[in-house]
Amino acid sequence: MNISRASDYAIRGLVYMAKQPAGTVCFVKDIAKNTNSPASFMSKIFQTLAKSGIVNSFTGTKGGFTFNTQPENITIKTVIEIIDGPILLNRCAVNKSACNEIGICDVHYMWTDIRKILINALNSYSIADFATDKKNKMEVLSGVMQ
Amino acid sequence: MNISRASDYAIRGLVYMAKQPAGTVCFVKDIAKNTNSPASFMSKIFQTLAKSGIVNSFTGTKGGFTFNTQPENITIKTVIEIIDGPILLNRCAVNKSACNEIGICDVHYMWTDIRKILINALNSYSIADFATDKKNKMEVLSGVMQ
DNA sequence: TCTGAATAAGATATGAATTATCTTTATTAT
DNA sequence: ATAATAAAGATAATTCATATCTTATTCAGA
Ligand code: SF4
Ligand code: SF4
Numbered sequence A, B: 001m002n003i004s005r006a007s008d009y010a011i012r013g014l015v016y017m018a019k020q021p022a023g024t025v026c027f028v029k030d031i032a033k034n035t036n037s038p039a040s041f042m043s044k045i046f047q048t049l050a051k052s053g054i055v056n057s058f059t060g061t062k063g064g065f066t067f068n069t070q071p072e073n074i075t076i077k078t079v080i081e082i083i084d085g086p087i088l089l090n091r092c093a094v095n096k097s098a099c100n101e102i103g104i105c106d107v108h109y110m111w112t113d114i115r116k117i118l119i120n121a122l123n124s125y126s127i128a129d130f131a132t133d134k135k136n137k138m139e140v141l142s143g144v145m146q
Numbered sequence C: 001t002c003t004g005a006a007t008a009a010g011a012t013a014t015g016a017a018t019t020a021t022c023t024t025t026a027t028t029a030t
Numbered sequence D: 001a002t003a004a005t006a007a008a009g010a011t012a013a014t015t016c017a018t019a020t021c022t023t024a025t026t027c028a029g030a
Helices: A005-019 A028-035 A039-052 A076-084 A108-123 A134-142 B005-019 B028-035 B039-052 B076-084 B108-123 B134-142
Strands: A055-058 A064-067 B055-058 B064-067
Touching (some): A005 A064, A028 A064, A039 A055, A076 A108, A108 B108, B005 B028, B005 B039, B005 B064, B005 B076, B028 B039, B039 B055, B039 B064, B039 B076
């Protein structure tokens, strides 16, 4: 039921990037430091993000990462899918051959239903939502905070 | 993000039980056979369900399991929590000491929000929903099925 | 042009959790 | 007694999450 640590790090790493001036080339070292995450692990994570195309990577001295997609257009669902793979609560959700009960299973439908709800929720937040001042964000996201 | 196999088995095992006449004492052997699940594993799972109190266990010949809570009142959330533990998408959701970013973390609020949505969805289905004829169930749950 | 530092990319290792299975014990009906 | 059942505990196999280590790439400066 948990998302992985890797996804948590990825999201917060991208939020850190989104807080920098647009176009800034960010080093893994700095991203890791500012998110209290292991640099070596974060490096791996950003490799995966780069492969997916949502960030650019530049090797060598002065290398690093920049956004290739606007933070507004990167949803939490997108990030989790890149890092953890397809979002699913039960194996039958996406892969028909993952379970041979499909067709006779009473509860299969429920999982597709709940999965839709979850995906919708994860899609309703973008990286950009967290890049602005925290107080403002809270007010925007929750409507009213006391 | 996945629920465990154990929870999947538990849910389908309980649905099988709910299909039997009320009060029937069910053997793990039969529950496992009718759900295509490993009997030894299912035995372990029902031990846990019994400990939680939602089913009764009877040892000895003609022993087995019966409901201790009406299937209508056993939601999917209940079952998953018994088997997999508290429902959470990220470690910060329930345990404040699980992450030392809490307090400074930009995205913490999001996880509490999405968690609520997920829990609500899991609570909207009960074991009894799947114990009746499949076609009827589909119609009830989805409103209109084509 | 060389050398070295900074960086990402790729390969490997560790550890924990999941998914079972096996064995023994306790209980009960016949 | 015997057979049938679950409970309990130990252990094994597998998979996955997590993290580190090694290699390749790029660039700046001598
Ligand atoms: S819910 Fe049904 S179809 Fe889905 S994995 Fe479980 S048994 Fe298979
Ligand atoms: S979202 Fe923030 S508070 Fe929650 S686990 Fe991740 S870093 Fe910690």
